[in-house]
Amino acid sequence: xxxxxxxxxxxxxxxxxxxxxxxxxxxxxxxxxxxxxxxxxxxxxxxxxxxxxxxxxxxxxxxxxxxxxxxxxxxxxxxxxxxxxxxxxxxxxxxxxxxxxxxxxxxxxxxxxxxxxxxxxxxxxxxxxxxxxxxxxxxxxxxxxxxxxxxxxxxxxxxxxxxxxxxxxxxxxxxxxxxxxxxxxxxxxxxxxxxxxxxxxxxxxxxxxxxxxxxxxxxxxxxxxxxxxxxxxxxxxxxxxxxxxxxxxx
Ligand code: SF4
Ligand code: FES
Numbered sequence: 001x002x003x004x005x006x007x008x009x010x011x012x013x014x015x016x017x018x019x020x021x022x023x024x025x026x027x028x029x030x031x032x033x034x035x036x037x038x039x040x041x042x043x044x045x046x047x048x049x050x051x052x053x054x055x056x057x058x059x060x061x062x063x064x065x066x067x068x069x070x071x072x073x074x075x076x077x078x079x080x081x082x083x084x085x086x087x088x089x090x091x092x093x094x095x096x097x098x099x100x101x102x103x104x105x106x107x108x109x110x111x112x113x114x115x116x117x118x119x120x121x122x123x124x125x126x127x128x129x130x131x132x133x134x135x136x137x138x139x140x141x142x143x144x145x146x147x148x149x150x151x152x153x154x155x156x157x158x159x160x161x162x163x164x165x166x167x168x169x170x171x172x173x174x175x176x177x178x179x180x181x182x183x184x185x186x187x188x189x190x191x192x193x194x195x196x197x198x199x200x201x202x203x204x205x206x207x208x209x210x211x212x213x214x215x216x217x218x219x220x221x222x223x224x225x226x227x228x229x230x231x232x233x234x235x236x237x238x239x240x241x242x243x244x245x246x247x248x249x250x
Contacts, residue, residue, distance in 0.1 A: 043083035059108035070158035080162035163220035179220035198244035
């Protein structure tokens, strides 16, 4: 289905969450702004226009404007979305914007996803573990095409945090690795260059903060703007955990 460009002469009403945690005078509230819709207007374009013409203090994040950097995640009418690729023509006249939950609020619509992702990477040791020292002159390690394609698929995560914000478990358990965390674990678990054993992976994910903390709502799978195969990730990790548990029992 092709996206609509605009609906004739619409006047849009933006209800935007405002709060600056750094300012003792500030209290959380909603503020309304009105704007004439233009063709192909995205939330990014609308927010920039509001900031330029109505309120320069409005805080929100954007960098690439092309669904690549992952910095513009926000709740758009209650759904975690990328502001740069959400067109107003796909939304009703009233557009409510909130910051993503789970992450630390910087101000208004801006949240700190970076700290959450760094902690997740440290907790899961999300990098290649190999005994052999890296030799820059050595030949590249060969890998079969299917494995390389599967790793690439998981590696497409832009760390926008939309899946984490949509996740019921991540919203109530701050230690839960979340869909993006489990995706990162799967990405390294399937990489033949990573020498961690099934038992090592078992320690990382086989608990309530890992793959068994998922309560199966699967909003993450529907929400992910990059359409990562998160359902398959959970299946893969659960099978891995099970086979490790079975081998422990002998
Ligand atoms: Fe964003 Fe998808 Fe990565 Fe989650 S898995 S952080 S929704 S790109
Ligand atoms: Fe980079 Fe939206 S601005 S993903």
